[in-house]
Amino acid sequence: MIIKICGITSEEQAEQISSFGATHLGVIHFSKSPRHVEIEKIKSIKKHIEKNTLLTAVVVNPEEKTVNKLLDIVDVIQFHGDESLDFVLKFPEEKVIKAFRVKEEKDIDKIVPFVEAGILPLIDAYHQSAYGGTGKRINPELAKKIVGRFGKVILSGGLSNKNIEEILVDISPYGVDASSKLEIKPGIKDIEKVKDFVKKAKSFYEKNSGAVS
Numbered sequence: 001m002i003i004k005i006c007g008i009t010s011e012e013q014a015e016q017i018s019s020f021g022a023t024h025l026g027v028i029h030f031s032k033s034p035r036h037v038e039i040e041k042i043k044s045i046k047k048h049i050e051k052n053t054l055l056t057a058v059v060v061n062p063e064e065k066t067v068n069k070l071l072d073i074v075d076v077i078q079f080h081g082d083e084s085l086d087f088v089l090k091f092p093e094e095k096v097i098k099a100f101r102v103k104e105e106k107d108i109d110k111i112v113p114f115v116e117a118g119i120l121p122l123i124d125a126y127h128q129s130a131y132g133g134t135g136k137r138i139n140p141e142l143a144k145k146i147v148g149r150f151g152k153v154i155l156s157g158g159l160s161n162k163n164i165e166e167i168l169v170d171i172s173p174y175g176v177d178a179s180s181k182l183e184i185k186p187g188i189k190d191i192e193k194v195k196d197f198v199k200k201a202k203s204f205y206e207k208n209s210g211a212v213s
Contacts, residue, residue, distance in 0.1 A: 001205040002175025007035040009187035011048040018049040034186035125157040161196035
């Protein structure tokens with residue numbers, strides 16, 4: 001299972017959220033994002049999280065040298081743009097998550113070659129002017145179809161401490177990824193909401209460890 005809290009921008013919040021039991025913390029390295037974090041700050045955040053929490057750098061159409069530089073610091077790279085399979089496969093598959101913005105059923109086809117290559121997919125709602133962090137939810141029927149087909153899928157988009165239990169029961173993804181619905185403002189989390197979200201997600205996965213593979 002994966003419980004990922006994304007859009008972290010401060011060492012203090014990273015340390016707090018790591019202690020709650022989130023499996024992954026996400027930092028955005030994309031200059032157009034309001035949650036953008038520079039590489040030196042990412043290094044500092046990494047030093048403040050627990051060893052069993054994986055730091056994930058979220059990038060959008062990056063240069064190869066940028067990814068390699070980040071992989072010297074973080075545990076996982078999440079490609080959230082229009083990166084090709086050939087580009088993604090330049091990096092260790094166990095350190096890669098590939099995000100897909102899903103608008104309609106035909107979008108599922110573009111996930112297939114990545115899954116066949118051993119890349120872990122994340123599905124997010126489609127937004128015409130943003131790559132993520134919009135708080136918009138993916139169509140639940142589409143999400144169920146994707147999870148049913150591929151099994152190991154991370155669900156993102158509009159997840160909150162208020163809806164996480166219902167969504168987990170309904171869709172049962174391998175992992176969940178939350179950001180904007182747990183914020184006071186972009187990049188600053190509401191710590192109590194995050195704590196509640198992680199607690200509820202952990203409880204679901206612990207109770208259903210045999211059902212979610």
